[in-house]
Amino acid sequence: MADTIRIYLPFDRSVSTTDQIAWRIPFKVGRHGTQDDFYYGLKEHPGAGTTAGSRLSPVYQEFMTLFGLTGAGFKVRGRWHKTESGCLGGYEIQINVPVNTVGHNVVMDVSVARAVELAVLMLKLHLLDHVTTPAAIDALNIEDVEIEYVELTDCYDCQTREEARAMRFAFQQLTELKNGI
Amino acid sequence: MASKSKPKTRGKPGFTVGPGDAGTTYLKDRDIDQKGYLKDRMAPSEAVFPDLETRAWIYDTGETLFRHEHAHKGTSLKALKLTTVESWRRYGSEASYAKAREAARKKLGLNRQSRARRPKLEQIAALQQVDREMLEMLLKNQNPRAHQAVIDYATELEQQKYFSAAKVRVWQKLRVDLSVPWITQAEVAASGVYELLLSENRFEVPPELAQYCFTNATTNELKRQLELDIVRKSNKMIKERGIKGLPIRRLAEIDVGPDEFDEALFCSWTRMTVHPDVFDALNRVKRPLYVLLHAHALGCHGDITREQIEANWAAKERRDPVTSVYYAGRNQIIIRTVYQADADGELLPWIEVSAERIPLH
Numbered sequence: 345m346a347d348t349i350r351i352y353l354p355f356d357r358s359v360s361t362t363d364q365i366a367w368r369i370p371f372k373v374g375r376h377g378t379q380d381d382f383y384y385g386l387k388e389h390p391g392a393g394t395t396a397g398s399r400l401s402p403v404y405q406e407f408m409t410l411f412g413l414t415g416a417g418f419k420v421r422g423r424w425h426k427t428e429s430g431c432l433g434g435y436e437i438q439i440n441v442p443v444n445t446v447g448h449n450v451v452m453d454v455s456v457a458r459a460v461e462l463a464v465l466m467l468k469l470h471l472l473d474h475v476t477t478p479a480a481i482d483a484l485n486i487e488d489v490e491i492e493y494v495e496l497t498d499c500y501d502c503q504t505r506e507e508a509r510a511m512r513f514a515f516q517q518l519t520e521l522k523n524g525i
Numbered sequence: 526m527a528s529k530s531k532p533k534t535r536g537k538p539g540f541t542v543g544p545g546d547a548g549t550t551y552l553k554d555r556d557i558d559q560k561g562y563l564k565d566r567m568a569p570s571e572a573v574f575p576d577l578e579t580r581a582w583i584y585d586t587g588e589t590l591f592r593h594e595h596a597h598k599g600t601s602l603k604a605l606k607l608t609t610v611e612s613w614r615r616y617g618s619e620a621s622y623a624k625a626r627e628a629a630r631k632k633l634g635l636n637r638q639s640r641a642r643r644p645k646l647e648q649i650a651a652l653q654q655v656d657r658e659m660l661e662m663l664l665k666n667q668n669p670r671a672h673q674a675v676i677d678y679a680t681e682l683e684q685q686k687y688f689s690a691a692k693v694r695v696w697q698k699l700r701v702d703l704s705v706p707w708i709t710q711a712e713v714a715a716s717g718v719y720e721l722l723l724s725e726n727r728f729e730v731p732p733e734l735a736q737y738c739f740t741n742a743t744t745n746e747l748k749r750q751l752e753l754d755i756v757r758k759s760n761k762m763i764k765e766r767g768i769k770g771l772p773i774r775r776l777a778e779i780d781v782g783p784d785e786f787d788e789a790l791f792c793s794w795t796r797m798t799v800h801p802d803v804f805d806a807l808n809r810v811k812r813p814l815y816v817l818l819h820a821h822a823l824g825c826h827g828d829i830t831r832e833q834i835e836a837n838w839a840a841k842e843r844r845d846p847v848t849s850v851y852y853a854g855r856n857q858i859i860i861r862t863v864y865q866a867d868a869d870g871e872l873l874p875w876i877e878v879s880a881e882r883i884p885l886h
Contacts, residue, residue, distance in 0.1 A: 347594065442739035445747055450564050450587035451730050452739035454622060456613040462744065465751035469758070477768050478759035487813055491608050492599050496625055499590040499728035500721050508563050509546045511591040514716035515561035516550040517709055519539030521634060524704040 347440055347449055349459055350493035352423065353467065354434035356483040361431040367480040369422075369432055370471070416443045420467060434484070436492075439463045449497070456494055461486060556601040557632050560594040579737060590728055591721070595629035604628075611804070611813045617797030617876070635722055640700045641714035643707075648699055656695050659703055669703045796865075796873060802880040806856035814858075814878065817851050821860040821876075827851040844872055857881045 355364075418439035425431035441459040442449040444466070468481040475481070502508040541550045549562040566584040574580040602608045605624050613621050630636065643664060649657055659669035669675075670688055678684045692703045702710055713719075735742045756774045763771050799814065807814055820827065826837055826849040837847045849860045859879050864872040 348596075446737070446739050446743055448583070449739065450583050451590070451728070451734060453730050453741060455741070455744070456621075457610050457615075458741070458744050458748070460610045460613070461748060462751065465748065465755065469751060469755055472755065472758045472762065476766070477771065478762055478774070479771060481755070481759075486610055487811060489610050491602060491610070491613070493596065494602065494607075494625075495594055495596040496622070496629075497592055497594045498626065499592050500724070501726070501728045502589055502591050502721075505563075505588045508589050508591045510716070511718060511721055512546065512548070512550070512561055512563055514713060514718035515591070515593070515722075516539075516541050516548070517713045517716070518633065518718055519541075519550050519552040519559075519561070520709060521639075521702070521705050521713060522539045522552060523537040 347442065347495040347497050348438065348493070349441065349456065349463065349491065349495070350436065350438045351460055351463060352434055352436050352490045352492055353464060353484050353486075354488050354490070355432065356485060356488070359431075359483045363483075364432055367475045367477055369480060370474040416440070416447070418444055418463070418466070420470075435467060437463050437467055438493075439466075451499065452497075454496065454498075456491070456496070460489055460491065464489065552633065554632050556598055556604070557629050558596040558598070559629060559633060560592075560596075562592055562594075563588065564590065564592060574737060583734060583737060586734070593629075593722060595625065597625060597628070601625075601628060609808075611808070614813070614815065615795075616799045616814060616878075617795050618799070630722065633722070635719055637696075637702075638700070638719045639702055639705075639710040639714050641711050643711075644699045644701065652695065652698060656691050659691055660695055660699070660701060663701070663703055663707050666707065797876040797878070799878040800880060802856075803858060803878050806853050806858060806880040810854045812853060817849075817858055817860060818876070818878075820851070821849040821862070825849075827860075828857075852883075853880075855883055857883055 418437065420435055420437050422432045423434055423436055425433040439459075440449070441462055442452050445462060446452075464484070464486045468484065471481050471484075472478065500511070502511055536553075538553045539550070541548045543549055546563070547565065549560055552559040564584070564587040566588060574583070597605070597607070599608075605621075605628060606612060607621055607625065615621075644660070649660060652660060655672065655674045659672050659674075662669045662672060669691075670684070675684050675688050678687055688703070695701055695703055701707070730738050730740050737743075759774050762768065763773060803814065807817075817827075826834060826847075828850050829837075829848075833848075837849075839845075840847050844864045846864075847862045851858045851860070857880065859881060861877045861879075862874050863877060865875050867873050
């Protein structure tokens with residue numbers, strides 16, 4: 345399975361700062377040096393404080409639950425557009441999909457594509473609570489996603505706990521081979 | 526003159542955290558971090574199980590699984606060309622997962638399995654003298670880097686080069702690594718961990734547990750539910766706010782998820798072969814393949830003539846091959862359903878997808 349994934353979901357190129365202001369696209373502006381900084385750090389954007397970055401906008405980098413079946417959360421934060429000042433380029437999502445959907449990752453099947461699909465859908469559902477029009481989520485297309493980090497977990501059936509523990513120890517020795525003398 | 530430069534110090538890439546059997550072993554790397562561990566049944570979980578027996582069942586199963594986790598960072602994903610969702614969609618093949626797994630195995634050194642038993646005397650005798658002496662030091666639990674031939678070199682760099690050359694020679698002849706304690710490499714080779722991690726027998730969730738776990742069955746339903754919720758919320762917003770210019774949304778009347786196809790009739794998500802050129806062609810126009818597969822399965826056969834459409838309808842009835850053609854930029858994507866008999870003689874559909882360049886006139 346893909347346990348934790350980190351993806352970047354960009355807005356469609358046609359989306360402008362004006363659109364984002366009108367749609368009230370949520371993100372969070374933090375002070376430089378704090379944990380809540382944006383990916384590019386705080387700049388003196390005209391947007392910060394007066395437009396979509398207004399203190400009145402919803403705070404972002406918050407946790408979301410899904411259907412109430414799990415109490416787990418996942419992180420989302422905005423990234424500034426690379427060239428257009430004051431414009432949000434898209435959202436970065438860090439999420440453990442199995443935990444956020446079925447509540448555990450003890451045993452599971454492998455599907456990165458499905459994990460990304462669910463992550464994007466969960467974000468879109470959350471955004472609808474903040475934006476002024478569904479056109480805002482239409483501007484986020486899953487096929488534009490850039491996958492930046494994927495944890496794949498391969499589970500090997502050792503039949504018994506004792507055998508599984510022996511394999512874990514053997515794996516430990518295997519990695520120690522990399523340390524050399 | 527011996528070098529006076531300080532040796533570079535760095536943390537060991539392989540280390541274990543946690544006590545005894547409960548520990549997690551890490552292997553850090555700039556492209557792929559790896560972990561090996563067992564699931565702790567006492568770890569907190571957000572899952573809601575119908576009863577304690579089901580929970581115990583799942584965790585009992587989990588305890589017998591050795592978990593090898595490989596975390597691919599951006600550099601690895603870019604090198605493997607696995608940065609898009611489409612690149613991870615299966616389309617009847619495990620190629621993307623195999624690529625990722627192979628990259629992790631290589632980092633782990635699974636392609637360099639050392640020997641489990643001491644080399645025979647005649648094998649050792651066949652080595653060059655210095656190589657032989659360094660190997661004998663290793664077998665006696667001494668550090669071969671302390672051999673006189675190595676320390677005779679003036680600088681650390683020259684010493685390292687000499688040692689590396691000897692290491693390569695000994696490895697090529699006897700599969701013994703001079704830079705790793707003999708006991709460790711022999712124990713690892715004998716442990717069965719190579720065979721385990723190189724095997725393709727990975728655990729699959731049994732059908733009776735599927736509904737409680739992250740599987741295709743549960744996630745199909747979750748995805749559908751999320752899409753419905755988005756449609757409902759969107760429509761509510763459009764109506765309540767009187768938003769102009771946006772249509773009321775509807776989910777397709779016909780369910781077109783992979784599990785909704787009648788596989789006996791026409792389409793299969795697993796019995797499929799896709800030529801690599803197809804993805805190149807579709808990536809250029811940023812169109813995922815599954816959209817075309819849906820259209821083919823639903824009977825929208827693309828850019829063909831009326832006669833071809835009617836021929837396709839008739840062919841479907843007879844279980845003869847059916848062909849759809851779609852345009853993607855300068856290419857045609859051809860999707861063809863053919864029928865092949867399985868071991869019991871039953872005709873099952875098989876999808877073949879190919880791409881052809883449209884010639885310039």
